Amino acid sequence: MKQKDWKRKRRFRQAFARLIGKVRNKPRGKGPYEGPKNSFIILAQEKFGDAILLTPLLKNLKSRFPGASLEIVAFSKAVYGFFRSDTRVDAVHYAKGKPWRYAQKVLFRKFDILFNTKDHPSTNFLLQTLLVRARCKVGIDNEYHAGIYDYLAETDFHSPIALKNCSLLGVLGAPLVPEECRPYIPPMPVSEAVRRFLGELEEGSLYGVNISAGSPKRYWTGESWRKFVDAFPEERFVVLCSPGDAQQKKRLEEACGNIVPSPETGNIHEAELITKKLKALVTPDTAMVHVASCANTPVIGLYGKAPQDLSRFSPFLVDYRMVVSSTALVRNIDAGAVAKAFRDLRGY
Known part of the structure; x- marks a missing residue:
């Protein structure tokens, strides 16, 4: 508009x-x-x-x-x-x-x-x-x-x-x-593929990145996600996304050797079940920030420069870091800034 x-x-x-x-x-x-x-x-x-x-x-x-x-x-x-x-x-x-x-x-x-x-x-x-x-x-x-x-x-x-x-x-x-006032996700159907993946996923063994967002200005670029993941070859990651970004998820999984391939999630409840098993989640300012709150999983949120979003929609009741763009566009956040926040959240 x-x-x-x-x-x-x-x-x-x-x-x-x-x-x-x-x-x-x-x-x-x-x-x-x-x-x-x-x-x-x-x-x-x-x-x-x-x-x-x-x-x-x-x-x-x-x-x-x-x-x-x-x-x-x-x-x-x-x-x-x-x-x-x-x-x-x-x-x-x-x-x-x-x-x-x-x-x-x-x-x-x-x-x-x-x-x-x-x-x-x-x-x-x-x-x-x-x-x-x-x-x-x-x-x-x-x-x-x-x-x-x-x-x-x-x-x-x-x-x-x-x-x-x-x-x-x-x-x-x-x-x-x-x-x-911790939020929750209502129960929803869980696919057999997601059940198998959860059964094989050791709790606290992976970090997560969510590449999807609710609007174009909140997306980080595929190149930035790759730079971030490549900066931590000693860690293993899993990629979460909405159905519309499935191809981008697959490209990242193929490009980065430390990304563990995972099934697509069919609903937000499946995404929460995976998030609960993660050490932390990196995500743009979107619903997945609040899924992390539901799962009580630490989160790094990528935000545009909008004071009302930083205060009203910040992570809630979890350990978190916020990386804020110099503009309204999340894509203008440098991968190095996210890597710095990630090191700080890990504590080393």
Whole structure:
């Protein structure tokens, strides 16, 4: 999207949010919400990384309110599929699916608590806030949510997203314990090839590199990955990637003698199972950073020069190093800088 178009859409979203706030003009709730907490409906953000960072909230809600139902509204098919396999979630609804089915399952019902996980105005999320009926509607505190929600969860803009999501607990009078906010990956199918590889893989014997990323500006180059791996001939590596980068994975495996060939992973759960056995993972700023948090595996994250990404989407509850580009593009990170961070993480 061109910068000009992006700014125009942002101004529209902000104006739309201000209009809703003026029309609804809800007074901001004080103190913890003391009403019923038997049913929650949560508006989930659109990417895999967002979904992973929502899981700490689901875990805490089920722990503190074990009899409550948790339902998710998903705005992408990827997130819809992710939460369908989560046993903590009672139902997942695709907002962009069949309208009549969505109305029956969501809009014709009433929930105790609605929570919007976005901390900035979003047209789709604001529309669902208006359409979904709930006794208490909670948003994350920002100037564009004023007047729209019954309660606003207070959290610093640069807080890690996992903790930002868990700020709902404060509204409910349930103290937030950061150590209880490690994310997780729901169980998913595991192929026979991955099972065999895991059975043969000695825990802590390999390092991992993830070569895939969620957007072009977050990719590191194949040449840089090769330089990095070649700098450590005494170590053994395994390459992880999404299906679209399978050919690049194969080229790296063939080019570097210290890369152990591995089967392609069919889902993010398989990637997590491999990550759990690694000594550490090197990855661009993408969902695999948060998979490492789930697996409690040390991580080296490659980031573009964007302060909000460095603070909000940094590795969480794991030992880590961050290597930051001098520009918005991860590909501008020098392989030597990553090698330096790798030596530092290894401790020798």
